[in-house]
Amino acid sequence: MSPEQVIESPDTKRVNRVPPGQRLVKEWPVLHAGSVARLDPRSWRFRIFGRSAREREIAYDEFMALPMVKVHSDIHCVTTWSLLDNLWEGVSAFTVRDLCPPLPSAKYVIVHAAGNWTTNLPLEDFLQSDVLFAVRHNALPLSAEHGAPVRLVVPRLYFWKSAKWVTGIEYADEDRPGFWESRGYHNRGDPWTEERYSD
Numbered sequence: 001m002s003p004e005q006v007i008e009s010p011d012t013k014r015v016n017r018v019p020p021g022q023r024l025v026k027e028w029p030v031l032h033a034g035s036v037a038r039l040d041p042r043s044w045r046f047r048i049f050g051r052s053a054r055e056r057e058i059a060y061d062e063f064m065a066l067p068m069v070k071v072h073s074d075i076h077c078v079t080t081w082s083l084l085d086n087l088w089e090g091v092s093a094f095t096v097r098d099l100c101p102p103l104p105s106a107k108y109v110i111v112h113a114a115g116n117w118t119t120n121l122p123l124e125d126f127l128q129s130d131v132l133f134a135v136r137h138n139a140l141p142l143s144a145e146h147g148a149p150v151r152l153v154v155p156r157l158y159f160w161k162s163a164k165w166v167t168g169i170e171y172a173d174e175d176r177p178g179f180w181e182s183r184g185y186h187n188r189g190d191p192w193t194e195e196r197y198s199d
């Protein structure tokens with residue numbers, strides 16, 4: 001039997017794993033705008049659309065049958081808490097890209113979540129080995145509070161890019177600020193250079 005492969009998010013290998021202005025917590029906080037979405041897996045769909053030659057809509061059972069990866073990563077929230085050593089399990093961004101590739105002109109991904117919530121990121125930040133659509137955290141299914149049935153995890157950016165209650169992704173030629181990005185948060189959100197707020 002081959003040993004279980006876990007993808008290491010590169011930031012977990014830094015000598016100092018805590019970015020400037022952050023402090024460590026032991027419990028995982030719950031943070032979001034509005035109320036907790038309670039999505040029924042039977043009607044949930046994952047839609048890949050926008051600047052692609054075709055469009056895909058994936059039901060929950062199909063999504064759960066996709067190849068899964070495990071990622072070990074740290075969480076850095078812009079409100080200054082960091083939670084180290086998270087083990088995520090879910091579908092790699094590469095797998096989603098292969099199911100429905102972007103057109104060459106597409107440079108951004110708009111992530112859609114329940115209640116018309118969105119977040120935006122450069123395609124380059126999305127297509128990294130440690131980016132996944134997670135269904136489990138530390139071996140337990142995601143709770144509704146943390147984004148069930150599926151949440152995005154983008155370990156190298158502040159945690160607001162990690163959309164909970166994901167309903168799909170849209171490839172775009174032009175950037176389009178999402179919910180927090182249009183409310184004063186930085187457009188990209190690199191924790192190591194403290195890209196916290198837009199000025």
Ligand SMILES: Nc1nc2c(c(=O)[nH]1)N[C@H]1C(S)=C(S)[C@@H](COP(=O)(O)O)O[C@H]1N2
Nearest residue numbers: 029030031032033113146159160162163164
């Ligand atoms: N759909 C959705 N996803 C979201 C948010 C939100 O308001 N709606 N908030 C973001 C922010 S600001 C943070 S810090 C994290 C918090 O995730 P957690 O509650 O699992 O810790 O979710 C992110 N994903």
Ligand SMILES: [Mo]
Nearest residue numbers: 031077078160
């Ligand atoms: Mo946040």
